[in-house]
Amino acid sequence: MYQYDKYDQQMVDTRVEEFRDQTRRRLSGELSEEKFRPLRLMNGLYLQLHAYMLRVAVPYGTLSGAQMKALGDIADKYDRGYGHFTTRQNIQYNWIKLEDAPEILADLAKVEMHAIQTSGNCIRNISSDHFAGAAADEIIDPRPYAELLRQWSSFHPEFSYLPRKFKIAVIASDTDRAAMRLHDIGIQMVRNDAGEIGCAFYVGGGMGRTPMVAPLINAFVPLDELITYSEACLRVYNRHGRRDNKYKARIKILVHEMGKDEYTRQVEEEFTHLKAQGIEPPLAELARIEPYFADPAFKTGIVDEIASDAPDFALWVGRNTVLHKAPGYVSAVISLKPVGGIPGDASADQIRLMGDLATEYSFDECRVMHTQNIVLPHVEKGRLKELYDTLAANGLAAPNLDTIEDIIACPGLDYCSLANARSIPVAQKISERFAGNGKTAALGELKLKISGCINACGHHHAGHIGILGVDKKGVENYQLLLGGSEAQDTSLGKITGPGFDEDGIVDAVEKATDVYLEKREDGERFLDTYRRIGMDPFKEAIYG
């Protein structure tokens, strides 16, 4: 794991004291809300439906056991005993008091964490593959590059007031587990014919009201030009992005309106100019970062089998563990989607326990997945049963990774002031319906994603099945989308037709899955069947 050097720590500590002073001035009346609002947002503090909400950055989703435990302690000490893990691999607290906020930031700083750049029109937290450093299919660990980008983008003066927010994802395998092409910039670490590592740049993806899949603009940027090329991409955006219209201000609109070729041409021109200025950090900096992400001391010669006849355990192993690059290990996924539960929520005790388990079973590391689950990346197969028993005893062993019960849902109208409709109750009803009717297993991999409004924080465009909450004359209404994907075969879902009320949408989802069960061919997932047979049979079953 990366560890702060004295500069990182100083930057974060200084910011805490600055915010402490700003908060004091707000509370004493020296600062008006108008002046204070942008300052609190720069520190991740929003005002939401019920209270202030704090969003804490988890760089590329990686946490140490101690950091995870600190997040649990904060939930207890300053919130109402729980936290919400988000699709951006971060955590949000829903019940924060303004007077406590500086103290929380100070607690975070003690474990090398902060809430900087989790709001506003800047480069936000960099996301990555949650199996980084463990995945059997990666060509290299993407996190050192994500860390380099984090350092470059932290307090970058030129990019603190972009036309709109900016999100970057970095992956290093052909399998995309980070929705890379739905980011403003998606970077895939690749190897060229000469065997050198470089970066493929996809620019101009995003969800929200105008979803777009990022096109490839450069298939190989050498490693020692990563920052310069990123800077060039941002500069062209900063210059031409639509500051006149908030809804057209994301880079996806620029790339779309300007055209990928013209955008790329301008980036190349800027790149040439920037190269001459020598802004790239020396490779020595990358060399300084890399050892922090070196493999832990994997044991060799350990058992490479998972022995147990217990059916519950076997089901969990089958669904929630993932192939690891080191023999004798797996990555284990802790599902935060118990049937009928709130996707992504975990209690303070559960958060602390997951921190302890990371320390005990996974070389002191865990990860937040964009699907709102937690990964223990490196677990010995021989110790899985013992881990499973602890998880099961604490309500953390739902065996449902990538199934229809593993639903992504944004906070929706239960918490979010921008929402049109609630998302969580819909997720709860769907997971209960499918756990009850026993179809979960037959449906196999099925990614269902729900957003409470067009902003798409719940990735509904990218769900095999997506649900979008809309406001129909003051009443909650839900549109159904089919055919989205955020994996390497990224696609955007299409709306089936008129929307439904809360119970209606649950029925509609079941009808859609029944079409799949009836029409599927061997080996097809829901998404494959949809792609083969198209929308019509689904429409017929749902509205017919």
Added chain:
Amino acid sequence: MKILTGNDLKTGDVTWWDGQGWSRHVNDAVDVGAMADEIAAREEAARNVVSAYAIDATTDADGIRPAHIKDRIRALGPTVRPDLTLKPADPEAGNWVI
């Protein structure tokens, strides 16, 4: 009727203007008529409230009912966590928001 709502500056709690001060209970809200902007400006300046805004509401047998579901959820709390609403003892309280 028009009622005035906002959040407590220090705690962030949802509050309602009750004629003299701010209450956490929507049933204490009073009709502010055309005075909303004036009260909001005065109270924000006094740092008693942040982000104050006026909404439409009606009265029925249960008391005061904000016109929009969003403000009903603000008045109650998250429907998915009855234990954290203002009516933790009433598991059916969430039905009121619909």
